[in-house]
Amino acid sequence: MDERDLINRVRAGDGTAERALYDAHVDRVYRLAYRLAGDDVLAQDFTQETFIRAFARLDTFRGDSALSTWLHAITTTVVLNGLRKVKRFRQREADLEAADGVSGGRREAEPDLKARLTRAIDALPQGYRTVFVMHDVEGYTHEEIGAALGVETGTSKAQLSRARAKLREALADFAGEWVS
Amino acid sequence: MMHDDDRFNKWLQETAKGYHDPRPTPRDEMWARIAAERQRRAARVIELRPWLRWTLAAAALLVLGVGIGRWTALQDRGLGDGTPVAASDTGGRGLLYRVAATQYLSRTEAFLTGFRADLRAGRADARFTGQARDLLTTTRLLLDSPAADDPRLRALLEDLELVLVQISQLPAGRDPHDTDLITQGMDQRSVLPKLRSAIPAGPVPVRTEGVL
Numbered sequence: 001m002d003e004r005d006l007i008n009r010v011r012a013g014d015g016t017a018e019r020a021l022y023d024a025h026v027d028r029v030y031r032l033a034y035r036l037a038g039d040d041v042l043a044q045d046f047t048q049e050t051f052i053r054a055f056a057r058l059d060t061f062r063g064d065s066a067l068s069t070w071l072h073a074i075t076t077t078v079v080l081n082g083l084r085k086v087k088r089f090r091q092r093e094a095d096l097e098a099a100d101g102v103s104g105g106r107r108e109a110e111p112d113l114k115a116r117l118t119r120a121i122d123a124l125p126q127g128y129r130t131v132f133v134m135h136d137v138e139g140y141t142h143e144e145i146g147a148a149l150g151v152e153t154g155t156s157k158a159q160l161s162r163a164r165a166k167l168r169e170a171l172a173d174f175a176g177e178w179v180s
Numbered sequence: 181m182m183h184d185d186d187r188f189n190k191w192l193q194e195t196a197k198g199y200h201d202p203r204p205t206p207r208d209e210m211w212a213r214i215a216a217e218r219q220r221r222a223a224r225v226i227e228l229r230p231w232l233r234w235t236l237a238a239a240a241l242l243v244l245g246v247g248i249g250r251w252t253a254l255q256d257r258g259l260g261d262g263t264p265v266a267a268s269d270t271g272g273r274g275l276l277y278r279v280a281a282t283q284y285l286s287r288t289e290a291f292l293t294g295f296r297a298d299l300r301a302g303r304a305d306a307r308f309t310g311q312a313r314d315l316l317t318t319t320r321l322l323l324d325s326p327a328a329d330d331p332r333l334r335a336l337l338e339d340l341e342l343v344l345v346q347i348s349q350l351p352a353g354r355d356p357h358d359t360d361l362i363t364q365g366m367d368q369r370s371v372l373p374k375l376r377s378a379i380p381a382g383p384v385p386v387r388t389e390g391v392l
Contacts, residue, residue: 019211027205034202044206048214055218114198121199136193168188178191 003067010058022051025068028138029075035133036079038122046082050075065147072140072148080126113174120170128163135160235314238283242321245276277327284318285379288340291315292372295347299359312347319344336378339371 006024009017029050034043053074061070121129130149134140135156140148145156171177295308319341328334346362366372 022211022214023207026207026210030205030210031202035200038200040203043202044210044213048210048217051210051214052218052221114195117195118199121196132196133199136189137196137199164189164192167192177195178188 004063007058007061007063007067010055018055021067025071026051028068029071032072032075032134032138033079035137036130037083042082042086046075046079049078049082053078069144069147072144073150076130076148080130083126113171113177116171116174117167120167123170124163124166128159128166131156131159132163132167136164234283234287235318238280238287238318239321241276241280241283242318242325245280245327246321246325277325280325281322281327281333282379284315284322285375288315288319288344289372289375289379292343292366292375296363296366296372299363309348309350312344316341316344316348333378336371336374339369339374343371 006017006021010021026047030043030047033046033050034040037043037046050071054071057074061067121132124132131145134145134148135142142153142156142160145151146153149156291308291311298308319337322328323334323337323341328337343362343366346365350358350362
């Protein structure tokens with residue numbers, strides 16, 4: 001079925017069309033939410049919220065861009081706002097633990113490359129990390145990223161370049177891995 | 181020959197594929213929860229409507245009360261007996277303020293009880309800020325009316341004003357700390373027990389008799 005027809009049927013309150021629209025897009029939405037959140041419960045929450053908002057606001061979708069672009073814009077907004085809240089909450093918990101003297105102390109350096117890479121990506125500034133995950137991990141184009149995040153394509157490219165530079169610096173110990 | 185940067189970027193893209201690698205999408209699970217949540221939110225919108233009607237009714241009653249009060253005061257001045265407005269409470273005016281105050285206190289009690297219950301269940305959402313703003317308007321109207329001449333009611337209204345201001349200003353992206361501060365403040369000042377003791381027993385029409 002044509003996407004425009006599907007949207008019109010959803011707007012008319014057709015439950016089957018809603019499910020079809022959900023099925024067509026849920027994988028990419030969930031994958032992006034999971035990659036950015038790194039947690040299944042959060043990823044499911046963010047995916048659910050994305051579709052709830054999308055169905056509630058579908059009347060405002062003008063069709064200037066693809067539905068997937070519009071949907072990914074909602075996804076990134078929901079995920080990034082949600083992660084900010086989670087970060088604030090975890091920071092407060094960490095502060096309380098530190099104040100109570102119950103923190104486990106400094107962790108040993110992780111010798112495993114994949115674990116180091118994961119930590120280095122997690123430590124990127126939010127903007128760099130989002131662009132890096134969308135482009136290098138999930139395969140979005142800079143045009144798609146720009147549309148989803150509301151930034152210029154050039155900004156997306158610049159942020160990706162800075163993200164890669166930071167990762168290279170963080171993984172300098174493993175230089176032999178990519179030189180060989 | 182491949183440049184070092186290109187080698188790194190290629191290696192990075194390959195290696196990073198394992199970053200937070202998602203499991204298969206739990207489609208049906210999420211769809212069921214989306215459907216349930218949409219139904220719940222739709223029901224809440226319908227729930228809000230009677231609240232709005234109550235607010236408008238109470239506000240209209242207060243405006244009427246203030247109007248009658250001013251008119252009566254002018255009449256009193258016209259007669260030249262020199263009685264202060266606050267002390268010249270006639271039966272009609274007093275009853276109107278009492279009806280308005282009782283309705284307001286009942287609604288505020290229901291609102292704060294619901295707010296606390298939803299906080300405990302982790303469900304407090306944006307509708308609370310809107311309702312708090314509506315109630316805040318009525319609180320301030322009451323504070324400026326002769327109903328607040330009663331020192332006990334004035335103290336309660338001032339406590340409620342503070343709580344409602346805090347709830348109405350809760351940020352959209354609030355965290356549990358914001359709401360904890362509000363509930364702690366309510367507990368410290370015993371707002372809910374005071375509020376409940378200020379509302380006479382019985383259904384609303386009966387409560388208006390001898391309130392406060």
